[in-house]
Amino acid sequence: MSDRLPGFSTLAVHAGAQPDPTTGARATPIYQTTSFVFNDADHAASLFGLQAFGNIYTRIGNPTNAVLEERVAALEGGTAALAVASGHAAQVVVLQQLLQPGDEFIAARKLYGGSINQFTHAFKSFGWNVVWADPDDIASFERAVTPRTKAIFIESIANPGGSITDIEAISTVAAKAGVPLIVDNTLASPYLIRPIDHGADIVVHSLTKFLGGHGNSLGGIIVDAGTFDWSTGGKYPMLSEPRPEYHGIRLQETFGNFAFAIACRVLGLRDLGPALSPFNAFMILTGIETLPLRMQKHCDNAKAVAEFLAGHPAVASVSYAGLASDKYNRLARKYAPKGAGAVFTFSLKGGYDAGVNLVSKLQLFSHLANVGDTRSLVIHPASTTHSQLDDAAKVKSGAGPDVVRLSIGIEDKEDLIADLEQALGA
Numbered sequence: 001m002s003d004r005l006p007g008f009s010t011l012a013v014h015a016g017a018q019p020d021p022t023t024g025a026r027a028t029p030i031y032q033t034t035s036f037v038f039n040d041a042d043h044a045a046s047l048f049g050l051q052a053f054g055n056i057y058t059r060i061g062n063p064t065n066a067v068l069e070e071r072v073a074a075l076e077g078g079t080a081a082l083a084v085a086s087g088h089a090a091q092v093v094v095l096q097q098l099l100q101p102g103d104e105f106i107a108a109r110k111l112y113g114g115s116i117n118q119f120t121h122a123f124k125s126f127g128w129n130v131v132w133a134d135p136d137d138i139a140s141f142e143r144a145v146t147p148r149t150k151a152i153f154i155e156s157i158a159n160p161g162g163s164i165t166d167i168e169a170i171s172t173v174a175a176k177a178g179v180p181l182i183v184d185n186t187l188a189s190p191y192l193i194r195p196i197d198h199g200a201d202i203v204v205h206s207l208t209k210f211l212g213g214h215g216n217s218l219g220g221i222i223v224d225a226g227t228f229d230w231s232t233g234g235k236y237p238m239l240s241e242p243r244p245e246y247h248g249i250r251l252q253e254t255f256g257n258f259a260f261a262i263a264c265r266v267l268g269l270r271d272l273g274p275a276l277s278p279f280n281a282f283m284i285l286t287g288i289e290t291l292p293l294r295m296q297k298h299c300d301n302a303k304a305v306a307e308f309l310a311g312h313p314a315v316a317s318v319s320y321a322g323l324a325s326d327k328y329n330r331l332a333r334k335y336a337p338k339g340a341g342a343v344f345t346f347s348l349k350g351g352y353d354a355g356v357n358l359v360s361k362l363q364l365f366s367h368l369a370n371v372g373d374t375r376s377l378v379i380h381p382a383s384t385t386h387s388q389l390d391d392a393a394k395v396k397s398g399a400g401p402d403v404v405r406l407s408i409g410i411e412d413k414e415d416l417i418a419d420l421e422q423a424l425g426a
């Protein structure tokens with residue numbers, strides 16, 4: 001190509017990929033191998049010592065995965081990325097580089113229920129402590145900062161309620177505190193929102209959702225914005241101090257604006273081991289090629305369905321930022337002008353029982369614990385994804401007893417509305 005910067009749809013198809021040099025294959029091959037042959041002893045030593053880039057062992061890196069990493073980094077506007085086995089794995093690997101036992105991180109209270117559970121319970125065994133803040137009250141993030149704070153974690157579009165988070169405002173708090181802002185961009189995808197453009201230092205995804213898009217492969221990814229100075233104040237010794245396992249090199253000093261991605265690979269993925277299989281990387285790459293087409297259809301359908309529900313007599317309220325009346329519509333217009341996403345919730349006048357009943361009556365919607373599929377999905381969070389929370393925490397996270405979550409697919413919107421209409425009538 002010329003010097004022209006490729007557009008988003010072009011990057012979704014081409015970024016990171018070249019025809020296979022051996023066979024000429026146009027699609028990225030699945031390099032289904034555990035390990036790779038070294039040229040000689042010196043080559044092997046240079047790879048293990050981080051003095052050269054290359055393939056060693058698929059747990060640490062694989063050529064199929066590398067194409068996926070480069071593609072998502074390009075779509076997000078980051079310097080480098082690391083693919084891992086799931087979105088949850090991405091969160092563990094990211095925070096392992098940032099936190100020591102006894103350290104804290106601040107998290108938005110409106111998050112996916114599995115993340116709330118992971119942060120509250122699983123991370124305690126590492127000595128990592130979460131402090132909750134309200135994304136509707138930016139000052140609550142400022143109040144939560146202490147000398148032990150090492151990061152702030154938010155979702156760009158919150159799961160399950162679809163609320164939009166003011167990324168720029170929270171990035172200002174993070175910058176003032178001298179800590180990185182981590183943004184889970186799963187529900188938006190970079191087609192709708194690019195958090196790095198608004199001040200994020202690290203972006204994570206569950207690739208399982210909209211990026212893969214077809215409900216067939218688990219995966220997660222970490223994107224390094226290359227914007228944070230890891231040497232500041234000695235807060236992040238994993239990046240700023242000599243690494244004994246790599247002959248004393250300092251990762252920030254050696255790798256500059258992609259040092260965090262390197263740390264996640266050679267200190268996190270190498271030792272914790274949540275590797276993404278090359279087959280799943282191939283499947284997710286294939287999904288990403290149609291991301292712009294799918295996301296626009298998802299959003300257009302979601303707005304039509306939300307408008308229908310907002311006018312139905314059995315529905316108490318609809319939480320969808322794409323509606324002009326929604327409290328997050330202003331933020332949606334600022335951050336996601338192409339659409340407010342495809343995951344949202346609504347409340348039924350009949351409460352808990354009505355939510356459970358609706359789920360059982362739907363026919364086209366699939367009742368399962370996932371979002372971001374080509375198919376439309378439904379779940380009652382209070383009895384499933386958020387059931388581990390107490391009632392007060394369910395309400396605070398947007399998953400009260402009367403709430404139903406929809407993930408709108410790419411079917412004909414008229415069919416989705418007809419299915420909801422019959423189920424609500426029943």
